[in-house]
Amino acid sequence: MLEIDGSYGEGGGQLLRLAVALSAITGIGVHIGNIRARRSNPGLAPQHLAGVRAVGKLCAARMTGLALRSQRIVFEPAALRGGEFRFDIGTAGSITLVLQALIPVMLSAPAPCAVRVTGGTDIRQAPAADYLRAVLVRLIERLGAQLSVRVLRRGYYPRGGGEIEVNVQPARLVSCVFDRFGGAGPVRGIAHVANLPEHIALRMERAACERLAALGVQVSIERRILGHEAAVGAGGAIVCWAECGQTVLGAARVAERGVRAEALGEAVGIELMADIATGAGLDVHAADQLLVFLALAGGGSFSVRRLTLHARTAMWLIEQFLPVTFEVAESAGLTYVSVVARS
Template sequence: MRDIDGSYGEGGGQLLRTACALAAITGEAVRLHHIRARRAPPGLAPQHLTAVKAVAALCEARVEGLELRSPELSFHPGKLRGGEFHFDVGTAGSVTLVLQALLPAALHAGVPVRIQLAGGTDVRAAPPLDYLRHVLLPLLAQMGAEVRLTLRRRGYYPRGGGLVEIVVQPRVLNGLRLETAGPVKQIRGIAHVSNLPMHIATRMQQTAARLLADIAPVEIEQQILGRDQAIGQGGAIVLWARTDHALIGSSEVAQRGVPAEFIAGTAAQALREDIVSGATLDLHASDQVLIYCALSQGPSCFRARTLSSHAHTTLWLLQKLLPLRVVTTPADAATHVDIVPG
């Protein structure tokens, strides 16, 4: 059994999700202690319970310490299996964070996996659903992954109630090689609101388009959703820029009392900074693809504007649990990352 200090680095839930996913894939048990020690309150929150239960279901694991606010957990995996599964976070906990644990395991299940997942689709401190659909999944497709995601209903804080369906075909992944970005050809995006006035989405769209128009042609779709398409009130803006060799995204979730212009401006500025730095992956994708690169059959490389604390923590964990060589070097205004499995 591998022993993992859950307070290492940024000390958040990603360390827990990644550790359980790797345990399911490698078949080696892990014990985590001081889980989310740097968060308030510490320990397991509802979405973390769902993530661990979901991965455990895929590999018929025995789990000890799986209870709300538990600071310690032991995960004893069985054999990964496919089939149909349904999981409900039970709150507005993020479905995209649960998928961070589920997707790597599902890709290694050997047979197709179909998952219905209920919870929050667009919540703070988590990737919005459209970022997953239009940035992360296309990047994984470049590595050979085949994941089909269908949005049935959006859900927001505090009620949740969103619903997505995911079908994953098991695949051996290739390395992700993104040496240089090249000039931006087009910037696209989605600005959506649910059960809120249309002008909020319009203001997000217009602000982002104005701030990015000097880089490349901008096309941002507005989506105005009603009660049949979403539970509760909420919204988000997701932007992505395509070059000859790269896909770079950014996002921001709407917040009560925060102007639409500020929300859109924050997302647009993050995208601009990644583009100007010469990055081939944005700040968040460079964190989220690491586990897939580590599990691929070939080397990967990319440039990031900077490596987040999440990324440094994930790299520490990956090298602790897998045979892996990682080299980071300065590259003008960015950081070049080489990942060599095995």
């Protein structure tokens, strides 16, 4: 059984989710201590409990220590299995963060998997649902995966109640190179609001378009206005992406009380333009999340504008479970990461 210090590096929920996912995939039991120890509210929150339990369900794991605010768990996986599953976070905790742990496990299962997760679809400090669909899923598909994501209902803080369905076929992933964005093609996007005035979506859209106009390419952002039948509670988000050759770059912001719609749109435009200008192969957030898939493929590489502490923590953790090594180099304002199989 591996002993993992949950306070290492970034020391947050991502380390916990990735550790149990890798445990399920490899069959290696794990004892995780000091979970979120340096946070103001340390230990397991409801969404962390939901993520661990969901992964445990897919591999019939024996789990101890699963309680609210617990800082220590033991996760002992059995065999992975396919099938249909439903998970309810029980709060507005992020569905996409739970799916971060589930999708690599589902890809490694011996049979197709379908899951429905209930909670928050567009939550601060988590990937927005449209970013998951338009950016992350497309990148994972480049590695040979077959998966589909459907947002059945939107849900926001504090009520939750959203629902996302994911269907995954088992796949042997193949290595891929995301080393450079070859040029700015058309930029697409979605600005949505639910149970809020339409002008909020319009202002997010216009602010992003004004920033992205400097690229000199076509910018097309779809505006979606959702009502009670399509969303629980009030909220919104703006997601933009640009696709070129092998890669997709994206940026997203979630609407929040007290933040002007224009500020959200501008932030998305600035972030996406920065990635395109540097020629990065992946955006900063995708780089964090694609590491585990490249490791499961046994190789690959990418460039990124900057490597976050989340990413460095993930690389340290993945090397504990899988026979790969991460090599990092910097050149011409970009960070290059290579995944190398250990013999």
